[in-house]
Amino acid sequence: MTAGLSRRAAICGIGQTEFSKESGRTELQLACECVKSALDDAGLSPADVDGLVTFTMDTTEEIDVVRNLGIGELSMFSRVPYGGGAAAGTVLQAAMAVATGVADVVVCYRAFNERSGMRFGGFASTLTSMPLFLSWYGPYGLLTPASWVALHARRYMETYGVTNADFAPIAVVDRKHAATNPDAWFHGRPITVEDHQASRWIVEPVLRLLDCCQESDGGVAIVVTSTERARDLRQVPAVIEAAAQGATFDGESMTSYYRDDLTGLQEMGAVARRLWSMSGLSPDDIQTAFLYDHFTPFVLMQLEELGFCGRGEAKEFATVENLSIGGRLPINTNGGLLGEAYIHGMNGITEGVRQVRGTSHNQVDAVEHVLVTSGTGVPTSGLILGRD
Amino acid sequence: MSGRLAPSMTPDTEFFWQGCRDHRLLIQRCTDCGALRHPPRPMCPSCTSLAWETVEASGRGTVLSFVMPRHPQFPGFDERYMVALVELEEGTRLVSNLVGTTPEEASIGMAVEVRFEQFDNDVVLPQFVPAGADADAAGGTAGTGADR
Incomplete structure (x- = not known):
């Protein structure tokens, strides 16, 4: 049944605000700006929109987007949980609505002041009581996303003989691509492996500062409609060849420490199987990928879950050469969450669209199929976008 | 000595923290199938029983x-x-x-x-x-x- 979704819907518009450390305006305004920008890109008007999808974590209400943009009647609106794991999931929800005729034009949005407002890595410093989800970890000082990921990733490192230096290529490649992307926060500021290894420990011996993504203010929106309608619009359609969400048994959000095997990312494995099956494609068919890079170790583990290399082989596969433009699998051509901005993975989807259109600042040659993944260590999602 | 933020608890989890106060490390056990589980939750994922007890580790x-x-x-x-x-x-x-x-x-x-x-x-x-x-x-x- 899910195969029936393949190629039925397309991304016809993308929009974003500038990416900063202090936007100077409300999250509501950022949401309105990026939704308007995406509609302008598509050549559609607010009156065309009948569906909205965002993250459960987003603070902007759908009805406030409607009231600000002058949108009329909505026929569908839904939210996707689990932080950055939601990103591609919003597009799946939109594609399902469009393919079934429930909605015609659906806008997915995510907008926040994650640096100047509530910081995910810093909220624990101001806690006065322990939230329930943190009660098995927080009293012991496991209080940040970096530390939750590190305890999991160290088991992977121990099993396959991986060290922190093996994560350096991810950071170097991201910053290399960001350096030539004018939209990236780290535009013009590449780093070396030595810079990575000299950066301070955030969680020893797993994560240094340059293994951790930025905190950013900004908004990103994506317009989804039927592939048929997209053909008549302004932009080259980025056809949704596959879209999938995945959750697996005995997981938690960021702290899945209770499964037999702690050397993988089970949810991404589940998403990968669905993406390959729905699209009929395989890793060899992908010209470029956006691999969610909140923390570098999980990029290596994703390469294995997605089938780009075997178990334990990512440290050999993930070289700067292989992952750069011109290499076997150029990743995060916008600079990723480390280099461009942390907009919860939505900026990876827009980069995937640009690669399909041929308009990326770091364009890969002859792109036919682009893979985009969402947040890892949580129930997650992914997309394969391609040309019509 | 300094403090630590106290864990939040629900009726599903408070036995664990009470056990700590008594210096006993408790594990939840399904009364029906005997499967152990942690973190605590109301239902046994092995047999869906809601009956549980605790054992000291x-x-x-x-x-x-x-x-x-x-x-x-x-x-x-x-x-x-x-x-x-x-x-x-x-x-x-x-x-x-x-x-x-x-x-x-x-x-x-x-x-x-x-x-x-x-x-x-x-x-x-x-x-x-x-x-x-x-x-x-x-x-x-x-x-x-x-x-x-």
């Missing part, structure tokens, strides 16, 4: 993973405190602190055993020390501030 286990969170620094924790994922010999796992040893001496796979530590604000937490360690020698915690 031996307190012995193995370190599956451990890390030293360095930034940001939180009040009440030493500069290189260790957080460990421990697999108990009964088979369930829990996150705790590794104390009475150093990051250089600690290793994945090392045998550990539980101690209970009462912090300033009456929070009682399980802490793990190297197995067979002398109780007094291993008496430090990840955040007493005693070595400052």
